[in-house]
Amino acid sequence: MKESQLFHIAENWFSQQNWKPFPFQKETWKAFLMGKHGLLNAPTGSGKTYALWFPIVLNHIKNNPDYKIKHKKGLKAIWITPLRALSQEIKQSAERITEDLETQMTVGIRTGDTSTKERAKQRTTMPDLLITTPESLQLLLSSKGYAKIFKDCSAIVVDEWHELLGTKRGIQMELGLSRLKTVCKNLRIWGISATIGNLEQAREVLLGPTSPALANSVLVKAKLNKKITVKSIIPKQMETFPWRGHLGLHLLDEVVPIIRNSKTTLLFTNTRSQCEIWFQKILEKYPEFAGEMAMHHGSINKDTRLWVEQAIRNESLKAVVCTSSLDLGVDFAPVETVVQIGGPKGVARFLQRAGRSGHRPGKESVIYFLPTHAMELIEASAMQKAVLNSAVEDRIPYLNSFDVLIQYLNTLAVSDGFFPEKIYPEIKQTFCYQAITEEQWQWLLNFLVMGSQSLKSYDEYKKVEVEEDGRFKVNSRTVAMRHRFQIGTIVGDASLSVRYQKGGYIGTIEESFISKLTSGDVFTFAGRNLEFIRIKGMSAQVRNSSKRSNKIPSWMGGRLSFSAKMSELLREELYTAELPLSKQGPEIKALAPMFAKQRQESIVPLPHQFLIETFKSNDGYHHIFYPFEGRAIHEGMSSLLAYRISLLTPITCSLAFNDYGFELLSDKEINIQDILDNNLFTANYMLSDLQKSLNSNEMARRKFRDIAVISGMVFTGYPEKGVKMKHLQSSSQLLFDVFKDFEDDNLLYQQAFTETFEHQLEEGRLRLALERIAQQDMVWKKCSQATPFSFPIITDRLREKLSNEKLADRIKRMTAKLTR
Template structure:
């Protein structure tokens, strides 16, 4: 069958559905059938799934001209998705095409949700097309005779590649691909990516920089002008002194109005606690939403989440309050409107969420932006511009993740074993390990067989044995079992399952939150008031609490997001525009805030850097405004405090948000003297950060995750999970041993490197300092706090006060400052 005949089949199927294929779909079919590898960049809801399922099926038809009568069994294509929630939809799309084209191809799913019975069936008879996750692929590589399963596989598709890139799951995928390329050399590798800035690098990471695959590859961009309409919800009355505490709930009536006017609305919050609070608040104020509104976040039980997803498709729900758990690919045609509560902190995330509405080619997406406090309107204005100019973040890939490599090698040793020379060549061809030296490789092999030089005395770290023929294998059944149970690179806080006393699983919450509760305490979770009965074996047993009981909301760690580098740049540009006549409606709404700010201080220009100082009853405040995002400010605050303390004996308490940071002290700081001593020089940054931040403590926390991934500590068997504090103390002990006796240990070095590169964003810090240095420093001694400083001050108060007391205190402060 020639290409034209194959294309006729595809076009015929599209016609039968009343569709017309996009140019990018045809281009992808063409490239695929020519045997190319590639990366397809297309917006959400543009038909990218069929851009690859169709040519996979056409390729099968071409190789089996008698396909309607005789089916050739065996695994032909693997589709990797980062989210289990997407697998059902991808399966439905594949089955629709496979059945209509009468190919006889079977489609299966293998994720953490797949039943044991289904997995056993797959062992004896693999589906033709398999949808799986990076973790499940690694588990398949840990089974005996895996090469027989994969040897005839013709295609590997990695969906939502932008979500995996820049994470250790992405590294895990790179390693899996390096093995499969060797087993099935004719296999085509394709990635699908939506919003991402560094597309060429994304392709290079996917295929490996040196490989032949990279030579024979193509980057396809879908030139679809996706219309996105961004509408800011602007409050009628603007707080002159903005603060972040009310979660945007003062605009609840506006949100209810939008929900009532739309067929289906997704309301995105940034964190799970905010999701719970908004759901509860809407239900209390608008009881008529009961039954028409649901909640969706990662800690709610799978059954509930799947029910919610289906109910959206069936148009049974008017509104869903959700977190990033609904960010990706789930195809909801009925969603008419999206509301984003609070700044999403990144352009890519915002575009992804906007794309949930009008999820059909050619349809307009509508997203409302609700600022939780006045300053976030600057973010709203910046996002509008970003959407217009499609400015999107880069994803920075990981390099030399030794913990993931250690886990991968033990995986291979658990299955059929491996020969080091063969595997070394494969791994050297990946992006992550391209700079690995033979010494590094020797260290890693030594680590899995002897447990590194400082742990050689302990047998539990000697996991892999070397056979006479030089093959590395795991012979111990206990080691193999423990390894299979702990595979994966997502390391979070220990989670505990929440169950009703009479049975019935509700979801999971983090151990640290439960540890603060006593039996009889009431908390709100998954939209219900629950009373804690007791905790047992990592299970939280609860019963329904009385509706009138006083309750606290469940909360999660890692709740605070930070502005991305691109978003910070956009926010600064918008802020500088406040000094011009060209202002967006959002900036115009902020005029009362800017007016007050100018009365007390200034609104900085593009070539100015603002520092404000004032005295209150709390002490002497010094506030810096880099507008670089929370994490960068956290590091900068410590750095500035350290550098100032070198000039004078002084102690500070620190506070920061996305716009700036504060140093608070009980003694006066002479800013001019400090500025004369090169406060902002990028030189010595690494040294000063190490001294100022207690980098060892941060690296120690980072090392816990690394030691779990590398299998140095065991997280426990099902139902008998090791408590976080025990994991922490176990990994801390190993950290101390490595630090004192083996400072060149690769895992120890990785803990420090990840702390500086990923947590403290050292590269961004250097750029921020260079930018500040080139600007004119405007030091403004103020009489009282300014509108810009107010969110930072109130953020610090929040740590000490309950929300009611905080609101009262802020009211008094505002009245006082307005005098």
Template sequence: MNREQLFNIAHHWFEQQGWKPFSFQVQAWTAFLQGKNGLLNAPTGSGKTYALWFPVVLDYIKSNPDYKTKHKPGLKAVWITPLRALSVEIKQAAERVANDLGTGLTVGIRTGDTSSADRSRMRNKMPDLLVTTPESMQLMLASKGYKDIFKTCTAIIVDEWHELLGTKRGVQVELALSRLKVVAPKLRIWGISATIGNLQQAMEVLLGPTPGKPENAEMIKAHIDKKINVISVIPEKMEAYPWRGHMGLHLIDEVAAIIKKSRTTLIFTNVRSQCEVWYQALLDKYPEFAGEMAMHHGSIAKETRQWVEQAIRDEQLKAVVCTSSLDLGVDFAPVETVIQIGGPKGVARFLQRAGRSGHRPGQQSNIYFLATHAIELAEASALRKAVKDTVVEDRVPYLNAWDVLVQYLVTLAVSDGFNPDEIYKEVKSTFCYQAMSIDDWQFCINFITRGSQSLQAYDEFKKVEAGEDGRLKVNSKAVAQRHRMQIGTIVGDVMMNVKFLGGGYIGNVEEGFISKLNPGDIFIFAGRKLELYRIKNMEVLVRRAEPDAKAQHASWLGGRLTLSAQMSELLREELYTANTDTMSAEMQALAPVFLRQRKESIVPGDHEFLIETFKTREGYHALFYPFEGRFVHEALASLMAYRISLLSPISFSLAYNDYGFELLSDREIDMQQVLDNNLFTPVHLHHDLQSSLNATEMARRKFRDIAVIAGLVFTGYPGKMIKAKHLQSSSQLIFEVFRDYEPDNLLFQQAYRETFEHQLEEGRLIMALERIQRQEIVWKQCEKPTPLSFPIITDRLREKLSSESLADRIKRMTANYMK
């Protein structure tokens, strides 16, 4: 069959659905059938699934003209998705095409949710088209005879590549592709990505860096103009002293009104605990929402999540309060409205969430922005401009992730073994390991065979053995079993299952939260008030508590997001307009805040860097406003405290948020001395950061994750997981051994590198200091706290006070400062 005949089949199918294929879909079919690799850049809900399932099926028809009567068995294509929640829909789309065209192609799913019976069935007979996750892909590479499974594969499609890029899961995909390119000679690799700033680089990471432009690679962009309406919920009364978290629930009536006038609404919060708080608050004030409203986040039981997803599709629910768990979400058409509570901290995340509304080609999206405190309204204004000009973040690729490489090498050794020279060339062809030296490679090989230099005396670290033919292989069944159980790169706090005494499973919470509770304590989780009965093994046994009992909300550590670099820049530009005549509606609404700010201090312009000092009962406050996001401010606060203490011995307590940071002391800082000594210099930054922060302690915590991924510590068997504190102590012992006896160990060095590059964002820190050097530093000695300083001060108080006493305290403070 020629291409025209194949395309006629596709066009006919689209006509039957009452659709017409987009030009980007036809472009993708053409490129794929020409044998090219590539990256498809398309927004959510634009038909990207059919852009790449269709050519896979057409390619099968082309190479098998008797496809209606003769079925060629064997794996044809693998679709890798970062989210298990998406796999069912991707499978349904593939089945629709395969069945309607009468191809007889089978479609299967293999993820962490797949039962062991289904997995063993697949081992005997693979489906033609497979939907899987990066982790399950690695597990397949760890099974014997994987080469025979993959040799017939003609395509690997990596969905949501922008989500995997710059993460260790993305590195896992790079390594898997480097192997499969060799195993499957006819393989084509395609990625699907929403808009990111560095699309060209994203394609290079996926396909591997090649000198010059590769002839067989193509970037296809879907030019679909999707109209996104950003509507800010502006309160009628704006308080001159804004404080974090107060204004959010203040606007609960406005949110209820939006829910009532829409058919279906998704309410996005940034963190799981905020999701629980909003769900509870809406139900308490509007009991009529019971039965029409649900909650969705990653820690709720899978069955409940799936029920919620289906209920949205069937329009049984009017509203769902959710987190990023529905970001990349599930493909449901009827969602009419999206509400974003609090700044989403990044443009890409905001666009993704907005795209959940009007999730069909040609429809417009409506997203309401609700600020949790006044200054977040400036973020709403900045986001509207970013949406208009499509300013989107870059995703920085991961380099030299030695822990992932070590895990991957053991994976290959567990299956059929590997030849080190062959695999070296393949690994070197990936973007992540392109700069790897032969010494680095030798370290990794020694590490899995001898357990690195300082651990040679311990047999448990010698997992891989060399055979007579020079192939490296795992011969111990116990080592192989433990390795398969620990494949993956997502390491968080240990999760504990929450169950009713009668046995019903509710979801999971972090060990860190539960360890602070005693039997009889009451907490709110998954929309229910639960009383802790006892902890047994890794299970939290609970019973229902009285509805009017006082309770605390479950909280998770992974909660704190930070402003992205692009978002920080947009926010600064927006705040600088406060001194001009061209202000947006949101910025005009902030007039009372700016009026009060100017009365006590100034609103900085683009050439100014503001420092404020004042005295309260708590002591002497010094506030700095770089507007660079909380991670950069955390590092900057420590850096400034360290540099000031070198001038005169003084100790500080630190507080920071996305807009600035505070140094609080019982002695006054000589600010003139700070300015005269140019303490904002980027010179000696790395050394001063190491001295100022407890960098070793942070690296120790990072090393725990690296040790788990590299298989240095074992997390335990199902139902007998090892407690986080025990994991921490065993990884700490190894960390100290490396520090004292093997400081050039690559995994040890990686812990420090990740601390500085990923946690402290050292690159952004240097750029922030260079910008401050160019600005005029304005130091204002104020009589009392200013509106800009207020959210930072109240954030620090929140950690000491309960929410009721915090609200009373802030009322008193505000009344006092307004005098």
């Protein structure tokens, strides 16, 4: 069948739906049918699913002219999604095509939610089109005879590639693809990505920098001018001393008319605890929303989440308070409005959330920005500019993650075994391991067989055997079973399931929160007040309670930091505060009272200025610095500066930081002139000073826990019988100390330090920030009291010590004193 005839089938189907294919969809079909690989760059809600399901089905029709009569069963294409929640949606899109075109092709899902019965059925007969996750793909590679399963697979599509890039799940995908390229004879690899700054590099990582696939690939961009309107909710009364404690709830009454005037509204929060609080507070004040409002976050059980998603589609809900669990791809046409509560910390995340409204080609997306404190209005203004200029972050890929590679090699050893000389060239073709040396490869092979030099006398680390023909193979059933249970790269704080005493499942919660509760404590979770009874195994048992509670679970996502792009946009926006009114946005104009108060004691810095403020209070001497670089960078920079000051004068400081700046609080005054004269912000000797300044051993030790779990050195336990986090921590700490004392050239031990500096402290960004500061004029302001800029940093430090109620009272007193 000719290409024109195939295109006619597709166009005919589109016209039956009263649609017309976009040029980017046709371009993708054409490239795919020519046998090319590629990356499709298209925004959410633009029809990208049909851009790739169609050519997969058309290719099948082309190769099987009598497809309506004869059908050869077996896997023909794989669709990878990073979120299980999206799989049902993707399946429906595929089934519409396969059924309407009478192809007899079957569509199946294989994720952590797939039933045992369905998996068993798939073992005998795979669906033609399989929707799965990176982890489930690795599980398939761990099954015996996997080459037979994949041999006729002609396409693999990696959806939401921008979400996987720059994560260990992304590396898992790179390794899986490196194997499938060899196993599948005519494989086409395609990625789908929303906008990121480094699209060309994203394609290179997906296909492999030295792989022939890259040379035979295309980058297809959907040139759709999607209109995104950003509206800031500007408080009627502006705080002159902003603080971070109130989660934006003072603007709750401004949000309700927006909800009432829209079909469906999604309210995005940055953290699960903030999501829980907003849901509770709206219902408390506006009980008429009961039954019309729901909550959605990753810790709520699957059935509830699916019910919420379906209710949005049916338009039976007015509002859903959610977290990033609803960021990606789910097709919610009825969503009219999105409200972003608090700064989203990154442009890409903000655009992704905006795209949830008007989720149809050509429809306008409307997103409201609700600041949780006054300074976030600067972020709101910066976001408007970012949307206009399509300024989006890069996603930086990992290099040499040996823990993921060890897990992958164990996966191959568990299935049919592997020959190192065949696998090594495949691994060298990936982006992550392009620079792996022969020496490192030999070390990894030794590690699989012996468990590193210092552990070789312990049998439990000897997992892989070398057979006579040179094949590396796992022959122990226990080792194989343990490995399959532990496949994956997401290592959070250990989660406990929350269940009613009689057994009903509510969701999951982090162990670090639950371990602080005593029997009888009441906390809010999944929109209800629950009384904690006891921990039994890996479950927290609870009962419903009528008591009020201010305990809200906190999750690890609560400390998001600005991206580099966001920091840059924020600084540019802040500098407009000193421009004539005609050149200021409405948000900056609204902040005039705060800026006026700031100028009384200090200045609003200009692009060439770096501001330092000092003042004394009952707490001690405050020294505050404003790089405007984001929380992660300020964590490293504050430690670095405190260490360098301690070399000049013996002093102890407590550190506090937020996205705007950082504070050194000490019991005696620091001579700022000394800092300026001794060039303490220099990027020279940064790495060695940073290692000495931070407890880098402690940070690396925490990072090593994740590496030990991913590489399989520490076993996390069987389902429902998980190993407690404190036991995991102590097991991994023991290993860390052994390597530190006896084997400091261990690749996994060294990786812990690399990841601490490159990913947690963002060493590269820190260096660039120091180099930028070196070019600026230092402006030191000796203030008599806290300024509007310093106030959020001071209150952030107090939060660590005080409960929410006490904090609110303390801040009211502080604000009253400062505004006299």
